[in-house]
Amino acid sequence: MSFLQHDVPLSWYLLLSAVLFSLGVVGFLIKRNLITVFMSIELMLNAVNLSFVTFAYQWHEVRGQIFVFFVMMVAAAEAAVGLAIIIAIFRVRSTLAVDRIDLMKL
């Protein structure tokens, strides 16, 4: 069995990951600017990445790390598409307030 060999215990990493994720969630929910909302999503993704690499390191399991690469790649693609959408929205509506982008409803 191999445990973490240095001083920082596992639970700290997980705690940090949880805090970052929660910050992301809260930011997503309360921020009104679309770009800030977008950044909150990135924050959540990276919080998850952190827990992935933590466990991957702890269990010498390379799959966790590979998964992180996938997440980063998807996040990059998503950022490109998302930013394009944001620019398009801004061109049409001249605003980025989330509350006012509410056309998708019955």
Place this chain on the structure above:
Amino acid sequence: MNESAHLWLIPLFPFLGFLLNGILGSRLPRRLVSIIGVLAPLVSLAIVLNDFGASIISAAVSCPSCGTVTALALPAAEALQFHWIAIGPLQVDFAFVLDQLSAVMLLVVTGVGFLIHVYSLGYMRGEPGYARYFSFLNLFLFFMTVLVLAGNLLLMFVGWEGVGLASYLLIGFYFERNSAAAAGKKAFIVNRIGDFGFLIGIFLVLSTFGTLSFGKITAALSLQPSWDGTVLTVICLCLLVGAAGKSAQLPLYIWLPDAMEGPTPVSALIHAATMVTAGVYMIARTHLLFDRAPIALWTVAIVGAATALFAATIALVQTDIKRVLAYSTISQLGYMFLACGVAAYSAAIFHLVMHAFFKALLFLAAGSVIHAMGGEQDLRKMGGLRQKLPVTFVTMTVAVFAIAGFPPFAGFFSKDAILYAVFLNGIGGKLLWFVGLVTALLTSFYMFRLWYLAFMGEPRSETAHPHESPRSMLIPLVILAILSVCGGWVGIERFSAYLALAAQAHRPMPNGNPATEFILSIAAVLVALEGWLIADKYYRSKTERPARLAAALPAAYKLLTNKYYVDEIYGAVIIKPLFAFSKYFLGWVVDTAILGGIAWLLAGIANITGMILQRWQSGNLRSYAAWLAAGAAAVLLFLLLGHFVVEPPRIMVNLMRGH
């Protein structure tokens, strides 16, 4: 078993023909379609001849008393092709049975089938759907050979249904004509009633014997020689319902006259020579069951005799040449059932074979007449065809003499054998014999009536310019005519001796003596002669006499021309109530009220739920996200709490330990 190893080739070639012509036929040149269509039955016939020809021919020319030629033994065996169904105790094999009965039947099916394929070349020339016609005809041969070869009831049922399908497709061959499509449907639906009985019979056999194989049923019966319970009677009556449907017996005969909507060679092959005799074959094949069920046997005999007489009376007044022959077929099938009913199975099969010859010949000759008259089927518009169609006239004459029962033609020997066997069965047998004799009189009368109306006298239609048919149609006529003359010379004794292993009744048979037989056959010939004389009196020269007779007996004439109103009675008693039941109960109550109500209810629930839930779709991104987060939190909480109750997961344990 060398011979049985390639039994499967017999159905294979017609099936290949069906596939080739069915899939590629419309793109192939007609010549190639014809070659494929005719080659398939020819190859099957060659295999059959190769397998059993020696045995059958040596039996046919053997002479038991002088012992010069003895029949070659047929290696009777069951040939397992593969295991088909194995569910627990139920074991059904794809097995073919090879015995004298199937050998004779196969020879008829492929032999007559081949001749009719050749005839079709000429008859169907220039018709649209040429390839479709040949592919269906080959499909029929495939299923018919499977039916005949089947080693168990289920495989027989497959062939049984398959020939029904081919029959349906070919009756409705001219499907653009409404009456043809309706006739096809009628044949299929009426057969379904019979098949229902057959299926119940199969299920009963399965529950009684635990097997469907003919060989195993025989073995089970031979273990209990005194067993003749009611269940056997019930099984046999169910099988009789199936046979009556396929072989057009009372009360299920109504589809066969309408089946004449199909092309004439189809009527000859399917609705005269082979398919409709499947019921007789089935009874002969399961005769060990019938032997133990006297009540069922008497029912078979009575149904057969009643059908024979009933159909013959209708045939007296029909004016459509094919319908006369159709009712005649029903009547002759009645004879075969009558023979089965007195356990004279070999006589029934003998008549089956002879009937296949002369009835196929009658139909093909009628087809030649119709062809010559440019599609005219009304006997009243024919007449005087003797000079115009010499070959057709001669062959038709042979067939008429054969079916009327004049020696030395085929029908005399087989009909005589049946009437003799019936006569020996006590008082009831004498009664049935009398019915058979009256039927013979009527048969002779209506056949000569047809003969006079079509060929004698003066032409009654100016528009038609009859011309003799092409050679491809005449050669099968001539071959069948030769068979109709000589076929009966085999004699019932040799035929029975050959079939003895496969179709001998396993019950005490009454003994006869040659003197009785001789007197009976004299009576039969006299009756046939009488029928001819009556027809001669009424139809040869004084053509106004039948009309006067009809005017003298208006009620009887009307009853007969309307075929006893059976179609109308069925319509009023069965079809109308069934329609009403379907429309009002099934249509309105079940479909509209119950099923429709359930559908409306489900739709209403979905609609109302949707109306409530659509308020969630506010369009506000953050509210969506909040619900998402709340949902994720709820799932997480549930997982945590749930696991804590049962067993904390490892990660949680590790976390709590502070690692």
